[in-house]
Amino acid sequence: MLKLLIIFLAAVAACCGQVPNMRVSYTLFKKNNQFIGTTITESVPGIFNSTQDTIFLIHGYAGNTVVRFNQLVRDAIFDFRNPDDYNVIVVDWTLEASFSYTQARNNVGNVARNLVNFIQWLTSDPTTTTTTTTSITTTTTEQPTMTTTAQPATINVENFHFVGFDLGAHVAGIAGRILQEDSQLVGRITGLSPSGRQWGAGSERLRRDDARYVEVIHTDTFGVLANGIEDPIGDINFYANGGNNQPGCLTHSCCHDRAFELFAASMINPNLIGRGCTSNTQMNLNLCRSGELNLGGVELSKTGLNIYRINTSRRYPFY
Template structure:
Protein backbone atom coordinates (compact mmCIF):
# COMPACT_ATOMS: atom_id res chain seq x y z
CA UNK A 1 0.00 0.00 0.00
CA UNK A 2 1.48 3.28 -1.10
CA UNK A 3 1.32 6.08 1.41
CA UNK A 4 0.23 9.57 0.65
CA UNK A 5 1.72 11.81 3.27
CA UNK A 6 0.72 15.38 3.91
CA UNK A 7 2.63 17.32 6.49
CA UNK A 8 1.14 20.52 7.81
CA UNK A 9 2.47 22.54 10.72
CA UNK A 10 -0.73 24.25 11.81
CA UNK A 11 -0.40 26.88 14.49
CA UNK A 12 -3.38 28.36 16.32
CA UNK A 13 -3.51 30.88 19.13
CA UNK A 14 -6.08 30.26 21.84
CA UNK A 15 -6.23 31.58 25.40
CA UNK A 16 -2.87 33.22 24.83
CA UNK A 17 -1.08 29.98 23.91
CA UNK A 18 0.53 28.94 20.65
CA UNK A 19 -0.50 25.38 19.84
CA UNK A 20 1.53 23.29 17.42
CA UNK A 21 -0.52 20.58 15.71
CA UNK A 22 0.81 18.59 12.76
CA UNK A 23 -1.20 16.63 10.24
CA UNK A 24 -0.04 13.64 8.21
CA UNK A 25 -2.36 12.12 5.63
CA UNK A 26 -2.02 8.56 4.38
CA UNK A 27 -3.83 7.01 1.43
CA UNK A 28 -3.06 5.10 -1.76
CA UNK A 29 -1.77 7.97 -3.91
CA UNK A 30 1.92 8.36 -3.16
CA UNK A 31 3.68 11.24 -1.41
CA UNK A 32 3.04 14.96 -1.57
CA UNK A 33 3.83 17.93 0.66
CA UNK A 34 1.01 20.34 1.49
CA UNK A 35 1.52 23.97 2.48
CA UNK A 36 -0.26 25.39 5.48
CA UNK A 37 -2.43 27.67 3.33
CA UNK A 38 -5.29 25.19 3.17
CA UNK A 39 -4.77 24.32 -0.50
CA UNK A 40 -5.72 20.70 -1.16
CA UNK A 41 -3.43 18.56 -3.33
CA UNK A 42 -4.82 16.66 -6.28
CA UNK A 43 -3.90 13.42 -4.54
CA UNK A 44 -6.51 13.89 -1.82
CA UNK A 45 -9.22 11.28 -2.33
CA UNK A 46 -12.39 13.38 -2.51
CA UNK A 47 -14.44 10.31 -3.39
CA UNK A 48 -13.01 8.16 -0.62
CA UNK A 49 -15.64 6.48 1.50
CA UNK A 50 -14.59 8.64 4.46
CA UNK A 51 -11.75 10.64 5.96
CA UNK A 52 -10.56 9.25 9.29
CA UNK A 53 -8.64 11.40 11.79
CA UNK A 54 -6.43 9.60 14.32
CA UNK A 55 -5.91 11.66 17.50
CA UNK A 56 -3.41 10.41 20.09
CA UNK A 57 -3.49 11.06 23.81
CA UNK A 58 -0.85 12.10 26.32
CA UNK A 59 2.53 11.66 24.60
CA UNK A 60 4.71 8.66 25.17
CA UNK A 61 5.87 5.60 23.32
CA UNK A 62 2.26 4.78 22.51
CA UNK A 63 1.88 7.70 20.08
CA UNK A 64 3.92 5.97 17.38
CA UNK A 65 2.40 2.58 18.17
CA UNK A 66 -1.14 3.96 18.03
CA UNK A 67 -0.64 5.73 14.71
CA UNK A 68 1.20 2.88 13.03
CA UNK A 69 -0.98 -0.01 14.18
CA UNK A 70 -4.34 1.64 13.55
CA UNK A 71 -3.34 3.33 10.28
CA UNK A 72 -1.91 0.17 8.78
CA UNK A 73 -4.87 -1.92 9.88
CA UNK A 74 -7.31 0.48 8.23
CA UNK A 75 -5.39 0.91 4.99
CA UNK A 76 -4.36 -2.71 4.56
CA UNK A 77 -7.33 -4.65 5.89
CA UNK A 78 -10.50 -2.56 5.84
CA UNK A 79 -11.20 -3.05 2.11
CA UNK A 80 -12.32 0.57 1.90
CA UNK A 81 -10.82 3.52 0.06
CA UNK A 82 -10.27 6.07 2.81
CA UNK A 83 -8.10 9.02 3.76
CA UNK A 84 -6.35 8.58 7.12
CA UNK A 85 -5.05 11.76 8.75
CA UNK A 86 -2.83 11.55 11.82
CA UNK A 87 -3.23 14.48 14.22
CA UNK A 88 0.09 14.93 16.06
CA UNK A 89 -0.14 17.29 19.03
CA UNK A 90 2.82 15.97 21.03
CA UNK A 91 4.41 19.42 21.17
CA UNK A 92 1.14 21.02 22.26
CA UNK A 93 0.70 18.44 25.01
CA UNK A 94 3.80 19.58 26.86
CA UNK A 95 5.57 17.71 29.64
CA UNK A 96 2.73 16.67 31.93
CA UNK A 97 -0.70 15.07 31.83
CA UNK A 98 -2.13 18.19 33.46
CA UNK A 99 -0.71 20.46 30.77
CA UNK A 100 -1.93 18.11 28.05
CA UNK A 101 -5.41 18.14 29.57
CA UNK A 102 -5.40 21.92 29.74
CA UNK A 103 -4.46 22.15 26.05
CA UNK A 104 -7.21 19.85 24.75
CA UNK A 105 -9.50 22.76 23.96
CA UNK A 106 -6.79 24.58 22.00
CA UNK A 107 -5.91 21.44 20.05
CA UNK A 108 -9.58 20.85 19.29
CA UNK A 109 -9.94 24.43 18.04
CA UNK A 110 -6.93 23.92 15.77
CA UNK A 111 -8.31 20.67 14.39
CA UNK A 112 -11.75 22.18 13.92
CA UNK A 113 -10.33 25.02 11.84
CA UNK A 114 -8.32 22.53 9.77
CA UNK A 115 -11.42 20.43 9.07
CA UNK A 116 -13.47 23.49 8.16
CA UNK A 117 -10.76 24.66 5.76
CA UNK A 118 -10.60 21.20 4.22
CA UNK A 119 -14.36 21.16 3.74
CA UNK A 120 -14.49 24.70 2.35
CA UNK A 121 -11.60 24.17 -0.04
CA UNK A 122 -13.05 21.00 -1.54
CA UNK A 123 -16.60 22.32 -1.87
CA UNK A 124 -15.41 25.63 -3.34
CA UNK A 125 -16.23 25.78 -7.10
CA UNK A 126 -12.91 27.58 -7.67
CA UNK A 127 -10.18 25.92 -5.72
CA UNK A 128 -6.42 25.85 -5.54
CA UNK A 129 -4.70 22.49 -5.74
CA UNK A 130 -1.05 21.75 -5.16
CA UNK A 131 1.17 18.95 -6.32
CA UNK A 132 4.66 18.42 -4.99
CA UNK A 133 7.07 16.05 -6.71
CA UNK A 134 10.01 15.01 -4.60
CA UNK A 135 13.22 13.43 -5.91
CA UNK A 136 16.69 12.95 -4.50
CA UNK A 137 17.99 16.07 -6.20
CA UNK A 138 15.15 18.53 -6.67
CA UNK A 139 11.76 19.43 -5.31
CA UNK A 140 9.19 20.85 -7.68
CA UNK A 141 5.90 22.37 -6.58
CA UNK A 142 3.12 23.44 -8.91
CA UNK A 143 -0.11 25.21 -8.09
CA UNK A 144 -3.21 25.01 -10.23
CA UNK A 145 -6.43 26.93 -9.90
CA UNK A 146 -9.37 24.86 -11.01
CA UNK A 147 -12.68 26.46 -11.92
CA UNK A 148 -15.90 24.52 -12.17
CA UNK A 149 -19.43 25.56 -12.93
CA UNK A 150 -22.08 24.00 -10.74
CA UNK A 151 -25.80 24.12 -11.20
CA UNK A 152 -28.20 23.39 -8.37
CA UNK A 153 -27.31 21.55 -5.20
CA UNK A 154 -24.32 19.26 -5.52
CA UNK A 155 -23.85 16.23 -3.26
CA UNK A 156 -21.09 16.53 -0.68
CA UNK A 157 -18.01 14.51 -1.58
CA UNK A 158 -17.85 11.30 0.44
CA UNK A 159 -14.26 12.13 1.36
CA UNK A 160 -15.74 14.90 3.51
CA UNK A 161 -17.54 12.34 5.67
CA UNK A 162 -15.49 12.59 8.85
CA UNK A 163 -14.73 9.87 11.41
CA UNK A 164 -12.62 10.84 14.42
CA UNK A 165 -10.72 8.12 16.29
CA UNK A 166 -9.32 9.36 19.59
CA UNK A 167 -7.17 7.49 22.11
CA UNK A 168 -6.85 8.58 25.77
CA UNK A 169 -7.14 12.41 25.88
CA UNK A 170 -7.53 12.31 22.10
CA UNK A 171 -11.03 10.92 22.61
CA UNK A 172 -12.03 14.10 24.43
CA UNK A 173 -10.36 16.26 21.77
CA UNK A 174 -12.54 14.45 19.23
CA UNK A 175 -15.61 15.12 21.35
CA UNK A 176 -14.88 18.83 21.64
CA UNK A 177 -14.36 19.09 17.87
CA UNK A 178 -17.53 17.16 17.14
CA UNK A 179 -19.74 19.30 19.37
CA UNK A 180 -18.26 22.49 17.94
CA UNK A 181 -18.53 21.51 14.27
CA UNK A 182 -21.96 19.91 14.52
CA UNK A 183 -23.44 23.34 15.18
CA UNK A 184 -22.46 24.40 11.65
CA UNK A 185 -22.23 23.03 8.13
CA UNK A 186 -19.36 20.60 8.74
CA UNK A 187 -20.55 17.51 10.60
CA UNK A 188 -18.77 14.60 12.25
CA UNK A 189 -20.42 11.32 11.28
CA UNK A 190 -18.69 9.10 13.85
CA UNK A 191 -16.35 9.25 16.81
CA UNK A 192 -14.57 6.20 18.19
CA UNK A 193 -13.26 6.81 21.71
CA UNK A 194 -10.48 4.44 22.76
CA UNK A 195 -10.31 4.22 26.56
CA UNK A 196 -10.96 7.97 27.03
CA UNK A 197 -8.51 9.41 29.55
CA UNK A 198 -9.40 10.55 33.03
CA UNK A 199 -9.99 14.25 33.59
CA UNK A 200 -10.03 16.31 36.75
CA UNK A 201 -13.42 17.69 37.74
CA UNK A 202 -12.73 21.19 36.38
CA UNK A 203 -12.53 19.74 32.86
CA UNK A 204 -15.56 17.44 33.09
CA UNK A 205 -17.47 19.54 30.54
CA UNK A 206 -14.83 18.64 27.94
CA UNK A 207 -15.51 14.92 28.16
CA UNK A 208 -16.55 12.91 25.14
CA UNK A 209 -20.34 12.49 25.06
CA UNK A 210 -22.91 10.74 22.90
CA UNK A 211 -23.95 14.06 21.32
CA UNK A 212 -20.44 14.72 19.98
CA UNK A 213 -21.23 13.02 16.64
CA UNK A 214 -24.04 11.26 14.82
CA UNK A 215 -22.66 7.98 16.18
CA UNK A 216 -20.26 7.60 19.10
CA UNK A 217 -18.63 4.29 20.03
CA UNK A 218 -16.39 3.87 23.07
CA UNK A 219 -14.06 0.98 23.93
CA UNK A 220 -13.17 0.72 27.64
CA UNK A 221 -10.12 -1.32 28.66
CA UNK A 222 -8.54 0.22 31.80
CA UNK A 223 -11.00 1.81 34.21
CA UNK A 224 -10.57 0.21 37.65
CA UNK A 225 -8.52 1.68 40.49
CA UNK A 226 -6.87 4.99 41.28
CA UNK A 227 -4.04 4.30 38.83
CA UNK A 228 -6.31 3.43 35.91
CA UNK A 229 -5.93 5.58 32.82
CA UNK A 230 -9.52 5.53 31.59
CA UNK A 231 -13.07 6.44 32.53
CA UNK A 232 -15.56 3.64 33.16
CA UNK A 233 -18.73 5.70 32.75
CA UNK A 234 -20.92 5.34 29.68
CA UNK A 235 -20.10 8.06 27.16
CA UNK A 236 -21.31 6.91 23.75
CA UNK A 237 -24.26 5.56 21.86
CA UNK A 238 -22.46 2.24 22.27
CA UNK A 239 -19.97 1.44 25.04
CA UNK A 240 -17.91 -1.74 24.74
CA UNK A 241 -16.30 -3.05 27.94
CA UNK A 242 -13.50 -5.39 26.91
CA UNK A 243 -13.18 -8.19 29.48
CA UNK A 244 -15.24 -6.06 31.83
CA UNK A 245 -13.24 -2.91 31.08
CA UNK A 246 -10.23 -3.98 33.17
CA UNK A 247 -7.48 -6.57 33.64
CA UNK A 248 -6.91 -7.36 29.98
CA UNK A 249 -5.67 -10.91 29.28
CA UNK A 250 -1.88 -10.95 28.94
CA UNK A 251 -1.49 -7.52 30.59
CA UNK A 252 0.23 -6.92 33.91
CA UNK A 253 0.10 -3.11 34.01
CA UNK A 254 -2.40 -0.32 33.57
CA UNK A 255 -0.51 1.00 30.55
CA UNK A 256 -0.83 -2.35 28.79
CA UNK A 257 -4.56 -2.45 29.52
CA UNK A 258 -4.86 1.15 28.32
CA UNK A 259 -3.14 0.41 25.00
CA UNK A 260 -5.37 -2.62 24.48
CA UNK A 261 -8.15 -0.22 23.41
CA UNK A 262 -6.39 0.83 20.20
CA UNK A 263 -5.08 -2.69 19.68
CA UNK A 264 -8.65 -4.01 19.72
CA UNK A 265 -9.80 -1.31 17.33
CA UNK A 266 -6.98 -2.16 14.92
CA UNK A 267 -7.73 -5.88 15.29
CA UNK A 268 -11.36 -5.26 14.34
CA UNK A 269 -10.19 -4.60 10.76
CA UNK A 270 -8.68 -8.10 10.68
CA UNK A 271 -10.81 -10.20 13.02
CA UNK A 272 -14.53 -10.24 12.12
CA UNK A 273 -15.31 -12.24 15.27
CA UNK A 274 -14.68 -9.34 17.67
CA UNK A 275 -18.27 -8.88 18.84
CA UNK A 276 -19.85 -8.02 22.16
CA UNK A 277 -23.12 -9.02 23.79
CA UNK A 278 -25.68 -6.46 24.89
CA UNK A 279 -26.09 -5.91 28.64
CA UNK A 280 -29.16 -4.69 30.51
CA UNK A 281 -27.09 -2.96 33.18
CA UNK A 282 -23.55 -2.29 34.34
CA UNK A 283 -24.05 -4.88 37.08
CA UNK A 284 -24.85 -7.51 34.47
CA UNK A 285 -21.79 -6.45 32.50
CA UNK A 286 -19.51 -6.67 35.55
CA UNK A 287 -20.84 -10.16 36.35
CA UNK A 288 -20.29 -11.31 32.75
CA UNK A 289 -23.97 -12.21 32.42
CA UNK A 290 -24.78 -10.29 29.23
CA UNK A 291 -27.04 -12.26 26.90
CA UNK A 292 -28.33 -9.54 24.59
CA UNK A 293 -27.90 -9.20 20.85
CA UNK A 294 -24.44 -9.32 19.34
CA UNK A 295 -22.69 -6.22 17.95
CA UNK A 296 -19.35 -6.09 16.16
CA UNK A 297 -16.73 -3.96 17.88
CA UNK A 298 -14.81 -1.30 16.00
CA UNK A 299 -14.66 -1.26 12.23
CA UNK A 300 -14.95 1.95 10.25
CA UNK A 301 -18.57 1.87 9.15
CA UNK A 302 -20.11 5.23 9.96
CA UNK A 303 -23.10 3.98 11.94
CA UNK A 304 -24.37 0.83 13.63
CA UNK A 305 -27.72 -0.48 14.78
CA UNK A 306 -26.71 -1.14 18.37
CA UNK A 307 -27.21 1.05 21.42
CA UNK A 308 -26.21 0.73 25.05
CA UNK A 309 -23.74 -1.40 27.00
CA UNK A 310 -21.84 -4.33 25.46
CA UNK A 311 -19.35 -6.73 26.97
CA UNK A 312 -16.73 -8.45 24.84
CA UNK A 313 -14.38 -11.15 26.11
CA UNK A 314 -11.13 -11.56 24.21
CA UNK A 315 -8.01 -13.68 24.05
CA UNK A 316 -4.50 -12.54 24.98
CA UNK A 317 -2.80 -11.80 21.67
CA UNK A 318 -3.44 -9.63 18.63
CA UNK A 319 -5.69 -9.95 16.63
CA UNK A 320 -7.51 -11.58 19.57
CA UNK A 321 -9.15 -14.57 17.88
Protein backbone atom coordinates in the same frame (compact mmCIF):
# COMPACT_ATOMS: atom_id res chain seq x y z
CA MET B 1 9.91 37.99 21.13
CA LEU B 2 8.36 34.53 20.88
CA LYS B 3 4.88 36.02 21.17
CA LEU B 4 5.62 38.41 18.30
CA LEU B 5 6.90 35.52 16.19
CA ILE B 6 3.73 33.50 16.80
CA ILE B 7 1.57 36.50 15.87
CA PHE B 8 3.62 37.00 12.70
CA LEU B 9 3.29 33.36 11.67
CA ALA B 10 -0.46 33.46 12.29
CA ALA B 11 -0.73 36.54 10.08
CA VAL B 12 1.27 34.85 7.33
CA ALA B 13 -0.97 31.79 7.52
CA ALA B 14 -4.09 33.93 7.32
CA CYS B 15 -2.96 35.94 4.29
CA CYS B 16 -1.52 33.00 2.38
CA GLY B 17 -4.28 30.43 2.98
CA GLN B 18 -2.09 28.08 4.95
CA VAL B 19 -3.18 25.64 7.63
CA PRO B 20 -3.62 27.68 10.84
CA ASN B 21 -1.33 27.29 13.86
CA MET B 22 1.35 24.89 12.74
CA ARG B 23 2.05 23.82 16.34
CA VAL B 24 -0.49 21.19 15.36
CA SER B 25 0.31 19.42 12.09
CA TYR B 26 -1.80 17.30 9.77
CA THR B 27 -0.36 14.48 7.66
CA LEU B 28 -2.35 12.71 4.95
CA PHE B 29 -1.90 9.02 4.22
CA LYS B 30 -3.43 6.94 1.41
CA LYS B 31 -3.23 3.25 0.58
CA ASN B 32 -0.47 3.87 -1.98
CA ASN B 33 1.61 5.98 0.45
CA GLN B 34 0.65 4.56 3.82
CA PHE B 35 4.19 4.68 5.21
CA ILE B 36 5.29 8.13 4.02
CA GLY B 37 2.54 10.67 4.43
CA THR B 38 2.09 14.12 2.94
CA THR B 39 2.08 16.99 5.42
CA ILE B 40 -0.75 19.37 4.57
CA THR B 41 0.49 22.96 4.52
CA GLU B 42 -0.48 25.45 1.82
CA SER B 43 -3.03 23.42 -0.13
CA VAL B 44 -4.82 20.11 -0.06
CA PRO B 45 -2.70 17.40 -1.72
CA GLY B 46 -4.05 16.08 -4.99
CA ILE B 47 -4.22 12.57 -3.54
CA PHE B 48 -7.01 13.66 -1.18
CA ASN B 49 -10.19 12.13 -2.59
CA SER B 50 -13.36 13.92 -1.53
CA THR B 51 -15.50 10.95 -2.57
CA GLN B 52 -13.88 8.72 0.06
CA ASP B 53 -14.42 8.73 3.82
CA THR B 54 -11.86 10.64 5.87
CA ILE B 55 -10.49 9.22 9.12
CA PHE B 56 -8.67 11.47 11.59
CA LEU B 57 -6.30 9.77 14.05
CA ILE B 58 -5.76 11.81 17.23
CA HIS B 59 -3.12 10.61 19.69
CA GLY B 60 -3.17 11.11 23.43
CA TYR B 61 -0.89 12.29 26.21
CA ALA B 62 2.83 12.21 25.33
CA GLY B 63 2.02 10.98 21.82
CA ASN B 64 3.27 12.01 18.38
CA THR B 65 2.94 11.16 14.70
CA VAL B 66 4.91 7.92 14.93
CA VAL B 67 3.44 6.68 18.20
CA ARG B 68 2.30 3.04 18.09
CA PHE B 69 -1.40 3.98 18.13
CA ASN B 70 -1.07 5.86 14.84
CA GLN B 71 1.03 3.21 13.14
CA LEU B 72 -1.06 0.23 14.19
CA VAL B 73 -4.44 1.74 13.33
CA ARG B 74 -3.24 3.29 10.07
CA ASP B 75 -1.72 0.02 8.89
CA ALA B 76 -4.91 -1.86 9.76
CA ILE B 77 -7.02 0.60 7.76
CA PHE B 78 -4.80 0.07 4.72
CA ASP B 79 -4.32 -3.68 5.19
CA PHE B 80 -4.33 -5.52 1.86
CA ARG B 81 -7.37 -7.48 3.00
CA ASN B 82 -9.38 -4.24 3.09
CA PRO B 83 -10.27 -3.29 -0.50
CA ASP B 84 -11.38 0.26 0.26
CA ASP B 85 -9.18 3.34 0.36
CA TYR B 86 -9.58 6.25 2.76
CA ASN B 87 -8.16 9.67 3.45
CA VAL B 88 -6.34 9.08 6.74
CA ILE B 89 -5.18 12.28 8.42
CA VAL B 90 -2.88 12.00 11.43
CA VAL B 91 -3.30 14.90 13.85
CA ASP B 92 0.03 15.62 15.53
CA TRP B 93 -0.20 17.77 18.66
CA THR B 94 3.12 16.63 20.12
CA LEU B 95 4.10 19.97 21.65
CA GLU B 96 0.81 20.47 23.47
CA ALA B 97 0.78 16.83 24.63
CA SER B 98 4.35 16.69 25.92
CA PHE B 99 4.06 18.80 29.09
CA SER B 100 2.75 17.49 32.41
CA TYR B 101 -0.49 15.55 32.18
CA THR B 102 -2.42 18.45 33.71
CA GLN B 103 -1.02 20.92 31.18
CA ALA B 104 -1.68 18.53 28.30
CA ARG B 105 -5.22 18.06 29.59
CA ASN B 106 -5.67 21.84 29.68
CA ASN B 107 -4.45 22.08 26.07
CA VAL B 108 -7.12 19.71 24.75
CA GLY B 109 -9.66 22.47 24.07
CA ASN B 110 -7.19 24.55 22.05
CA VAL B 111 -6.14 21.51 20.03
CA ALA B 112 -9.81 20.77 19.30
CA ARG B 113 -10.34 24.34 18.11
CA ASN B 114 -7.28 24.03 15.89
CA LEU B 115 -8.74 20.86 14.40
CA VAL B 116 -12.00 22.68 13.73
CA ASN B 117 -10.11 25.51 12.01
CA PHE B 118 -8.29 22.94 9.89
CA ILE B 119 -11.55 21.24 8.89
CA GLN B 120 -13.16 24.55 7.99
CA TRP B 121 -10.11 25.39 5.87
CA LEU B 122 -10.14 21.92 4.30
CA THR B 123 -13.81 22.08 3.37
CA SER B 124 -13.50 25.57 1.88
CA ASP B 125 -10.12 25.31 0.09
CA PRO B 126 -10.67 25.70 -3.69
CA THR B 127 -7.65 23.50 -4.44
CA THR B 128 -9.28 20.45 -2.88
CA THR B 129 -9.45 17.44 -5.21
CA THR B 130 -11.91 18.19 -7.97
CA THR B 131 -14.52 16.08 -9.64
CA THR B 132 -14.93 16.13 -13.40
CA THR B 133 -17.90 16.20 -15.71
CA THR B 134 -17.78 15.20 -19.34
CA SER B 135 -20.04 16.63 -22.02
CA ILE B 136 -20.35 15.53 -25.63
CA THR B 137 -21.08 17.99 -28.42
CA THR B 138 -21.77 17.14 -32.02
CA THR B 139 -22.33 18.93 -35.31
CA THR B 140 -23.58 17.64 -38.62
CA THR B 141 -20.12 17.80 -40.17
CA GLU B 142 -17.75 16.87 -37.31
CA GLN B 143 -17.04 13.90 -35.09
CA PRO B 144 -18.39 14.12 -31.52
CA THR B 145 -16.21 16.26 -29.24
CA MET B 146 -15.73 15.36 -25.57
CA THR B 147 -15.09 18.21 -23.13
CA THR B 148 -13.97 17.57 -19.54
CA THR B 149 -14.57 20.30 -16.98
CA ALA B 150 -13.12 20.38 -13.47
CA GLN B 151 -15.52 21.25 -10.67
CA PRO B 152 -14.81 22.04 -7.02
CA ALA B 153 -15.25 19.01 -4.80
CA THR B 154 -17.72 18.96 -1.94
CA ILE B 155 -16.35 17.69 1.36
CA ASN B 156 -19.02 16.66 3.84
CA VAL B 157 -18.07 16.28 7.51
CA GLU B 158 -20.76 13.61 7.80
CA ASN B 159 -18.20 11.38 6.05
CA PHE B 160 -15.57 12.18 8.69
CA HIS B 161 -14.58 9.68 11.38
CA PHE B 162 -12.56 10.93 14.37
CA VAL B 163 -10.57 8.20 16.13
CA GLY B 164 -9.11 9.47 19.40
CA PHE B 165 -7.01 7.61 21.95
CA ASP B 166 -6.67 8.76 25.57
CA LEU B 167 -6.82 12.59 25.60
CA GLY B 168 -7.32 12.43 21.84
CA ALA B 169 -10.84 11.10 22.43
CA HIS B 170 -11.75 14.35 24.17
CA VAL B 171 -10.11 16.41 21.41
CA ALA B 172 -12.44 14.59 19.04
CA GLY B 173 -15.49 15.20 21.20
CA ILE B 174 -14.90 18.90 21.71
CA ALA B 175 -14.14 19.40 18.01
CA GLY B 176 -17.36 17.61 17.10
CA ARG B 177 -19.29 19.84 19.49
CA ILE B 178 -17.79 23.04 18.07
CA LEU B 179 -18.55 21.97 14.50
CA GLN B 180 -22.20 21.55 15.45
CA GLU B 181 -22.31 25.26 16.28
CA ASP B 182 -21.82 25.75 12.53
CA SER B 183 -24.48 23.13 11.72
CA GLN B 184 -21.86 20.50 10.83
CA LEU B 185 -22.28 17.04 12.32
CA VAL B 186 -19.37 14.60 12.18
CA GLY B 187 -20.36 11.13 11.06
CA ARG B 188 -18.60 9.12 13.75
CA ILE B 189 -16.28 9.43 16.73
CA THR B 190 -14.50 6.41 18.17
CA GLY B 191 -13.08 6.95 21.65
CA LEU B 192 -10.34 4.47 22.54
CA SER B 193 -10.01 4.28 26.32
CA PRO B 194 -10.79 8.00 26.74
CA SER B 195 -8.66 9.53 29.47
CA GLY B 196 -10.44 9.56 32.82
CA ARG B 197 -8.15 11.63 35.03
CA GLN B 198 -9.60 15.13 35.49
CA TRP B 199 -12.51 14.31 33.18
CA GLY B 200 -15.46 14.06 35.52
CA ALA B 201 -19.13 14.15 34.60
CA GLY B 202 -19.19 17.96 34.57
CA SER B 203 -16.21 18.36 32.24
CA GLU B 204 -16.06 18.81 28.48
CA ARG B 205 -15.27 15.15 27.97
CA LEU B 206 -16.45 13.11 24.99
CA ARG B 207 -20.24 12.73 24.88
CA ARG B 208 -22.63 10.59 22.90
CA ASP B 209 -24.08 13.56 21.00
CA ASP B 210 -20.72 14.88 19.73
CA ALA B 211 -21.23 13.02 16.41
CA ARG B 212 -23.99 11.20 14.61
CA TYR B 213 -22.57 8.02 16.14
CA VAL B 214 -20.13 7.73 19.06
CA GLU B 215 -18.50 4.42 19.95
CA VAL B 216 -16.25 3.94 22.97
CA ILE B 217 -13.96 1.01 23.74
CA HIS B 218 -13.20 0.70 27.48
CA THR B 219 -10.15 -1.30 28.55
CA ASP B 220 -8.70 0.37 31.69
CA THR B 221 -11.43 1.62 34.00
CA PHE B 222 -10.81 0.20 37.48
CA GLY B 223 -8.58 1.48 40.29
CA VAL B 224 -7.04 4.79 41.34
CA LEU B 225 -4.30 4.40 38.71
CA ALA B 226 -6.65 3.58 35.86
CA ASN B 227 -6.22 5.71 32.74
CA GLY B 228 -9.70 5.38 31.27
CA ILE B 229 -13.32 6.35 31.92
CA GLU B 230 -15.73 3.79 33.34
CA ASP B 231 -18.97 5.62 32.46
CA PRO B 232 -20.75 4.57 29.24
CA ILE B 233 -20.27 7.93 27.54
CA GLY B 234 -20.86 6.77 23.95
CA ASP B 235 -23.94 5.71 22.03
CA ILE B 236 -22.47 2.22 22.12
CA ASN B 237 -19.82 1.19 24.66
CA PHE B 238 -17.72 -1.95 24.47
CA TYR B 239 -16.19 -3.13 27.74
CA ALA B 240 -13.38 -5.53 26.92
CA ASN B 241 -13.20 -8.22 29.60
CA GLY B 242 -15.33 -6.03 31.83
CA GLY B 243 -13.31 -2.91 31.08
CA ASN B 244 -10.16 -3.82 33.02
CA ASN B 245 -7.57 -6.52 33.73
CA GLN B 246 -6.87 -7.25 30.08
CA PRO B 247 -5.49 -10.76 29.45
CA GLY B 248 -1.70 -10.70 29.19
CA CYS B 249 -1.42 -7.24 30.80
CA LEU B 250 0.27 -6.57 34.13
CA THR B 251 0.05 -2.76 34.05
CA HIS B 252 -2.59 -0.10 33.55
CA SER B 253 -0.61 1.21 30.58
CA CYS B 254 -0.88 -2.16 28.84
CA CYS B 255 -4.63 -2.29 29.53
CA HIS B 256 -5.01 1.27 28.25
CA ASP B 257 -3.22 0.48 24.98
CA ARG B 258 -5.35 -2.62 24.45
CA ALA B 259 -8.17 -0.32 23.28
CA PHE B 260 -6.38 0.70 20.09
CA GLU B 261 -4.99 -2.81 19.64
CA LEU B 262 -8.53 -4.19 19.61
CA PHE B 263 -9.74 -1.44 17.31
CA ALA B 264 -6.94 -2.14 14.83
CA ALA B 265 -7.63 -5.87 14.97
CA SER B 266 -11.34 -5.27 14.33
CA MET B 267 -10.65 -3.89 10.86
CA ILE B 268 -9.01 -7.12 9.75
CA ASN B 269 -10.85 -9.75 11.79
CA PRO B 270 -14.66 -9.73 11.97
CA ASN B 271 -14.70 -12.02 15.00
CA LEU B 272 -14.45 -9.40 17.76
CA ILE B 273 -18.09 -9.53 18.80
CA GLY B 274 -19.65 -8.09 21.93
CA ARG B 275 -22.77 -9.31 23.69
CA GLY B 276 -25.43 -6.80 24.70
CA CYS B 277 -25.97 -5.98 28.37
CA THR B 278 -29.06 -4.52 30.02
CA SER B 279 -27.12 -3.13 33.01
CA ASN B 280 -23.63 -2.47 34.34
CA THR B 281 -24.16 -5.24 36.87
CA GLN B 282 -24.89 -7.73 34.12
CA MET B 283 -21.77 -6.57 32.28
CA ASN B 284 -19.55 -6.85 35.38
CA LEU B 285 -20.84 -10.36 36.12
CA ASN B 286 -20.33 -11.46 32.50
CA LEU B 287 -24.01 -12.33 32.12
CA CYS B 288 -24.74 -10.37 28.92
CA ARG B 289 -26.96 -12.23 26.47
CA SER B 290 -28.95 -9.49 24.68
CA GLY B 291 -27.78 -9.78 21.08
CA GLU B 292 -24.40 -9.39 19.42
CA LEU B 293 -22.54 -6.52 17.75
CA ASN B 294 -19.13 -6.22 16.13
CA LEU B 295 -16.63 -4.03 17.95
CA GLY B 296 -14.78 -1.30 16.10
CA GLY B 297 -14.58 -1.22 12.33
CA VAL B 298 -14.83 1.94 10.26
CA GLU B 299 -18.50 2.00 9.22
CA LEU B 300 -19.98 5.38 10.03
CA SER B 301 -23.02 4.17 11.93
CA LYS B 302 -24.31 1.27 14.03
CA THR B 303 -27.40 0.56 16.05
CA GLY B 304 -27.62 -1.43 19.25
CA LEU B 305 -27.69 -1.30 23.02
CA ASN B 306 -25.71 1.16 25.12
CA ILE B 307 -23.44 -1.46 26.71
CA TYR B 308 -21.70 -4.53 25.29
CA ARG B 309 -19.20 -6.85 26.89
CA ILE B 310 -16.56 -8.57 24.80
CA ASN B 311 -14.25 -11.25 26.18
CA THR B 312 -10.90 -11.50 24.42
CA SER B 313 -7.73 -13.54 24.46
CA ARG B 314 -4.31 -12.26 25.49
CA ARG B 315 -2.76 -11.68 22.08
CA TYR B 316 -3.61 -10.68 18.50
CA PRO B 317 -6.12 -11.25 16.93
CA PHE B 318 -7.68 -11.37 20.44
CA TYR B 319 -10.55 -13.78 19.83
